[in-house]
Amino acid sequence: MKFIDEYRDAKAASRFARDIAKTVTRPWKIMEVCGGQTHAIIRFGIEELLPGEVTLIHGPGCPVCVTPLELIDKAVELASRPNIILCSFGDMLRVPGSRTDLLTVKAEGGRVRVAYSPMDALEIARNHPDKEVVFFAVGFETTAPANAMAVLQAARHKITNFSVLVSHVLVPPAMEAILSSQGNQVQGFLGAGHVCTVMGIEEYHPLALRYRVPIVVTGFEPLDILQGISMCVKQLEEGRAEVENQYSRSVRPEGNLNAIRTMSEVFEAGTRKWRGIGEIPNSGLRLREAYQKFDAELRFGLADSTCEEPADCISGLVLQGRKKPDECPAFGTLCTPDRPLGAPMVSTEGACAAYYRYRGNGTAHSTTAGGTKGPDEQRKRS
Amino acid sequence: MKKINSMNPVKGSALAEGAVACPAPVSGHTSIQMAHGGGGRLSHELIEKLFFPAFANAALEERHDGAVLDLGDERLAFTTDSHVVSPLFFPGGDIGKLAVCGTVNDLAMCGARPLWLSAGFIIEEGLPMETLKRVVESMRSAAGEAGVQLVTGDTKVVDRGKGDGLYINTAGIGRLNRTGLVPSRIRPGDAILLSGDLARHGIAVMALREGLEFEGGVESDCASLVRPVMALLDAGVDVHCLRDLTRGGLATALVETAGTAGMQFRIDETLTPVNETVRGACEILGLDPLYVANEGRLIAFLPEEQAEAALETLRRFDETGGACVIGRVMREGSGTVTLKSAIGVDRVVDMLSGEQLPRIC
Amino acid sequence: MCLAVPGKVLSVSGDPPYDLAGRVSFGGIVKEVSLAYVPDARPGDYVIVHVGFALSKVDEAEAKRVFEYLESTEGLDELRGEESA
Numbered sequence: 001m002k003f004i005d006e007y008r009d010a011k012a013a014s015r016f017a018r019d020i021a022k023t024v025t026r027p028w029k030i031m032e033v034c035g036g037q038t039h040a041i042i043r044f045g046i047e048e049l050l051p052g053e054v055t056l057i058h059g060p061g062c063p064v065c066v067t068p069l070e071l072i073d074k075a076v077e078l079a080s081r082p083n084i085i086l087c088s089f090g091d092m093l094r095v096p097g098s099r100t101d102l103l104t105v106k107a108e109g110g111r112v113r114v115a116y117s118p119m120d121a122l123e124i125a126r127n128h129p130d131k132e133v134v135f136f137a138v139g140f141e142t143t144a145p146a147n148a149m150a151v152l153q154a155a156r157h158k159i160t161n162f163s164v165l166v167s168h169v170l171v172p173p174a175m176e177a178i179l180s181s182q183g184n185q186v187q188g189f190l191g192a193g194h195v196c197t198v199m200g201i202e203e204y205h206p207l208a209l210r211y212r213v214p215i216v217v218t219g220f221e222p223l224d225i226l227q228g229i230s231m232c233v234k235q236l237e238e239g240r241a242e243v244e245n246q247y248s249r250s251v252r253p254e255g256n257l258n259a260i261r262t263m264s265e266v267f268e269a270g271t272r273k274w275r276g277i278g279e280i281p282n283s284g285l286r287l288r289e290a291y292q293k294f295d296a297e298l299r300f301g302l303a304d305s306t307c308e309e310p311a312d313c314i315s316g317l318v319l320q321g322r323k324k325p326d327e328c329p330a331f332g333t334l335c336t337p338d339r340p341l342g343a344p345m346v347s348t349e350g351a352c353a354a355y356y357r358y359r360g361n362g363t364a365h366s367t368t369a370g371g372t373k374g375p376d377e378q379r380k381r382s
Numbered sequence: 383m384k385k386i387n388s389m390n391p392v393k394g395s396a397l398a399e400g401a402v403a404c405p406a407p408v409s410g411h412t413s414i415q416m417a418h419g420g421g422g423r424l425s426h427e428l429i430e431k432l433f434f435p436a437f438a439n440a441a442l443e444e445r446h447d448g449a450v451l452d453l454g455d456e457r458l459a460f461t462t463d464s465h466v467v468s469p470l471f472f473p474g475g476d477i478g479k480l481a482v483c484g485t486v487n488d489l490a491m492c493g494a495r496p497l498w499l500s501a502g503f504i505i506e507e508g509l510p511m512e513t514l515k516r517v518v519e520s521m522r523s524a525a526g527e528a529g530v531q532l533v534t535g536d537t538k539v540v541d542r543g544k545g546d547g548l549y550i551n552t553a554g555i556g557r558l559n560r561t562g563l564v565p566s567r568i569r570p571g572d573a574i575l576l577s578g579d580l581a582r583h584g585i586a587v588m589a590l591r592e593g594l595e596f597e598g599g600v601e602s603d604c605a606s607l608v609r610p611v612m613a614l615l616d617a618g619v620d621v622h623c624l625r626d627l628t629r630g631g632l633a634t635a636l637v638e639t640a641g642t643a644g645m646q647f648r649i650d651e652t653l654t655p656v657n658e659t660v661r662g663a664c665e666i667l668g669l670d671p672l673y674v675a676n677e678g679r680l681i682a683f684l685p686e687e688q689a690e691a692a693l694e695t696l697r698r699f700d701e702t703g704g705a706c707v708i709g710r711v712m713r714e715g716s717g718t719v720t721l722k723s724a725i726g727v728d729r730v731v732d733m734l735s736g737e738q739l740p741r742i743c
Numbered sequence: 744m745c746l747a748v749p750g751k752v753l754s755v756s757g758d759p760p761y762d763l764a765g766r767v768s769f770g771g772i773v774k775e776v777s778l779a780y781v782p783d784a785r786p787g788d789y790v791i792v793h794v795g796f797a798l799s800k801v802d803e804a805e806a807k808r809v810f811e812y813l814e815s816t817e818g819l820d821e822l823r824g825e826e827s828a
Contacts, residue, residue: 001662001770003749003789003801010652010726012813019816036745043670045727089794090739107416114739116667117795119777142745145780146796153761194745197791197799220747222725223809230816249806250791250799258760259780259798338417338424357732600772662770665748666792 007221016226017049024053034192035062042354044222057321058351064091065343066274069307071167072097079110087113087121088136098307118150125162134296137164142194145259148266163296168285179211188232191217193247200255204243212241219247276316315342325352423733447488450562459494462553474601478520481550486528490611491624493563494556501535506545528606565643567622572711573689575682578704579655584675585663605678605701623683627676641717649709650722747793
């Protein structure tokens with residue numbers, strides 16, 4: 001496939017690896033913000049190509065992982081009501097709330113539909129005028145324009161049986177939360193290429209300046225990520241802290257103005273709770289007043305609740321990049337993708353699940369137990 | 383234009399060390415999940431921890447697609463498979479063809495020539511007679527192609543709403559004229575062959591099931607593998623083990639086989655064929671083709687020096703026309719499968735956890 | 744986060760701004776995609792698609808940058824090598 005295959009070239013990848021190895025003179029910790037990048041890094045084994053000095057920290061950029069427990073519970077409650085069809089991206093179905101997950105609700109007879117696009121949910125609402133259709137609108141800036149359009153179209157076409165359960169989060173406030181936290185380890189960022197395709201790169205300049213941290217907006221294919229790392233390491237070695245754009249084939253400095261306009265028409269910034277991290281001011285989106293009639297929480301009178309989050313795993317620290325998944329005592333033993341303790345073990349792009357799946361886990365099922373190399377051993381081998 | 387983001391600095395309190403709690407509670411499995419039937423890790427666990435201990439015997443111990451039964455002067459292969467697929471008809475096949483092919487393929491994987499099948503129909507009240515007729519016709523044609531007879535059967539009807547229209551169970555018996563093909567015969571140095579491209583069946587069905595509006599044509603690979611397998615064995619190739627790919631895709635078949643054989647496998651991602659359209663679908667759905675279902679593909683383990691001859695034989699048949707070598711058995715070990723990724727780096731291939739769902743992330 | 748895939752626009756239909764749509768091919772899988780946010784996309788263009796919405800047009804010239812970067816850094820290395828030799 002054009003614009004995919006050429007960026008997965010093994011020879012070019014090893015040339016990039018040589019370039020990075022030649023540039024680096026001391027240890028650096030770089031965080032890839034986006035879960036899509038984490039997925040590619042692990043799936044293609046990119047870390048094995050990097051010199052020992054460069055450590056990648058997997059960031060909080062997985063909307064599934066950071067959606068708070070309370071909202072999953074609300075989705076579960078809606079899906080359990082007889083007259084409601086709850087539509088969701090496939091990713092959200094296995095994420096456990098405080099009691100159960102959407103897949104189980106579906107198994108027990110709740111109406112849960114997997115939607116590829118919010119527009120599919122709108123179509124379902126059109127076709128089922130006797131039912132209430134709720135779309136579980138999760139995501140970062142990349143997904144917000146699509147969800148905004150669904151709301152806008154529902155308003156235009158007066159589709160009154162459609163509403164959205166909004167759990168939108170924004171990337172720059174999360175990056176700032178990480179940089180300003182005690183014990184921050186991140187020295188450079190690979191910025192999220194698709195978020196920036198929508199929002200542009202301007203809002204990252206103040207961050208780079210204030211925290212003296214290089215930010216390289218990066219794509220998602222192996223060569224993109226390797227080039228992003230190379231650019232970031234060069235900045236670090238030269239003592240620069242600038243915003244650079246590796247993913248220029250998709251990202252324009254000003255972003256996608258059409259998308260931002262529609263997004264701003266429907267949504268406004270507001271405080272959001274991040275699963276495992278806590279509340280971050282202005283880190284999320286909520287419906288503007290003019291569109292609140294499409295707010296599922298208001299329409300169905302869902303009460304706000306606070307869930308006690310059990311303290312058995314370190315996923316919050318993993319999401320902030322302060323710990324690697326395999327540094328958690330529960331990793332691969334108490335916590336596996338089949339029985340997740342924390343959300344990063346649920347989503348396929350969650351840092352823990354990605355580690356478990358692609359890098360071996362040491363405690364796998366009975367037939368492969370014992371000899372599987374742990375992730376660290378894997379890394380050192382090459 | 384209204385501004386969406388603000389750059390307010392964040393209070394440190396929420397992020398102070400130690401203030402971070404675990405988001406999700408422990409979830410044990412006190413009831414059956416969909417993933418218990420998904421062909422991945424939970425299926426495997428159910429079999430290992432519940433069924434094997436309960437029914438322990440020598441035939442079961444081989445952990446193969448079918449059981450090999452010794453009758454003194456004759457040896458039979460025996461297997462069963464239940465088929466639940468929604469929708470009942472999909473591009474390239476239907477539940478009837480699937481029910482016949484699945485079972486004859488399991489027999490063929492044991493190295494047996496399939497002879498007889500049984501069929502159990504569990505039908506939901508209200509299923510159009512025309513639908514059942516089409517399924518039966520499809521079974522007849524698939525059985526003819528595989529050279530088997532359907533010799534016994536059963537029909538049950540369940541209340542409307544208690545079944546997906548139609549479930550079919552088939553069991554099959556085949557005759558074994560040679561040494562059984564079992565994982566324990568796999569040797570270091572064996573070549574690993576794959577009979578065609580990956581992920582077709584899963585993508586064809588998922589496109590329909592999830593109501594995704596794919597307009598390009600992807601046909602299921604659903605097919606009987608009896609003819610090519612018999613040709614392979616008749617040609618005198620010293621096949622050590624055969625395995626058909628099913629729900630968990632190539633990755634799951636490899637990991638299970640490596641575990642049973644006690645061997646380390648290594649495959650090369652760039653050698654595993656995936657049709658361009660199927661790849662496109664996998665890319666937009668966020669699925670890894672290594673884990674997507676096939677219903678007419680096999681992997682074969684055989685001595686490297688016989689790989690060329692085996693490929694030549696397999697490629698004479700349409701259903702295995704895309705046969706190729708994808709890797710080799712490295713050494714004895716604990717059953718790890720490694721994959722050389724597209725960019726030339728080795729990583730561990732693990733079993734599927736839960737069901738693969740389309741993702742946006 | 745944010746799985747988005749490049750695909751080729753085959754045809755364009757519908758009215759701007761909100762109902763503009765296109766048939767987009769991803770290696771042969773064809774899907775109807777909203778072009779509301781990329782109204783200047785034309786047949787033959789590649790667009791990056793996320794959850795049914797095109798978010799940008801792939802800039803063919805910029806797409807070569809990755810390889811130009813590689814050439815330039817390696818070229819630099821060779822120069823450095825000559826200088827030190």
